[in-house]
Amino acid sequence: MNIKVFKDYDEASFYCADLVASTINKNSHPILGLATGSSPLGVYQEIIRRYQKKQLDLANVTTFNLDEYVGLPRTHEQSYNYFMRKNFFDHVNIKEENINLPDGLAEDLQEECRQYSQKLLAMGGTDIQILGIGTKGHIAFNEANSKLQAHCHVEILDQCTVMDNSRFFKCKEDVPLSAITLGMMEIFCSKKIVILAFGRSKAKAIASFNDDQITTEVPVTFMKTHPDATLILDQEAAAELNVV
Numbered sequence: 001m002n003i004k005v006f007k008d009y010d011e012a013s014f015y016c017a018d019l020v021a022s023t024i025n026k027n028s029h030p031i032l033g034l035a036t037g038s039s040p041l042g043v044y045q046e047i048i049r050r051y052q053k054k055q056l057d058l059a060n061v062t063t064f065n066l067d068e069y070v071g072l073p074r075t076h077e078q079s080y081n082y083f084m085r086k087n088f089f090d091h092v093n094i095k096e097e098n099i100n101l102p103d104g105l106a107e108d109l110q111e112e113c114r115q116y117s118q119k120l121l122a123m124g125g126t127d128i129q130i131l132g133i134g135t136k137g138h139i140a141f142n143e144a145n146s147k148l149q150a151h152c153h154v155e156i157l158d159q160c161t162v163m164d165n166s167r168f169f170k171c172k173e174d175v176p177l178s179a180i181t182l183g184m185m186e187i188f189c190s191k192k193i194v195i196l197a198f199g200r201s202k203a204k205a206i207a208s209f210n211d212d213q214i215t216t217e218v219p220v221t222f223m224k225t226h227p228d229a230t231l232i233l234d235q236e237a238a239a240e241l242n243v244v
């Protein structure tokens, strides 16, 4: 596990954008695994900046997002589909047909999960996976629990996640209670994993990198077993780390 601690969010985002850019430049048909939330926003902004300056071409890029709320139409401002378009896809030259997100309104959610997983795995998984983490160390929507699931599935959200994510909604009651999420296996299949964590609220989950243990109670710890995983932190998220 590589651990990189940066002075602030902007420096960390720039470094992560470098990793994404080099993945794009090295592959003829790069596949990016993308996340939502505030953690990767700076990375998207930096990639957009490089695209606008003609330093980066995304014409051959395919993307797969990690997750989507169940029950929100893609036009809903809090759907992850809407988030990705507003904050990234609308500003770069990724082709519409190469953008993949689960459909949270699918009539048959199990079938939607099966097809989404199959499409991703048939393409060989992602070349780079950007991950944020939840307060309890969840990745995508694989919540801290006594068991985790390998494949794409519908997850009932933890109360802590509902509270955390309610800051984006009018009230807590508006937060969907379930979501489609890639499972641990599909995330792990990525050739390169980049975990972004910023701010004091992530310090406890990041402290789980102080030892070599893996636990379903902190799902991000499974990334310790990945051969090419990097933690990208600011100083606040790294506050309880003693291994750097």
Ligand code: GLP
Pocket: 035, 036, 037, 038, 039, 040, 066, 067, 131, 132, 133, 134, 139, 140, 141, 161, 165
């Ligand atoms: C949601 C997403 C996760 C994300 C997490 C953290 O729960 N499903 O993929 O990592 O939020 O969000 P933030 O980066 O805003 O802290």
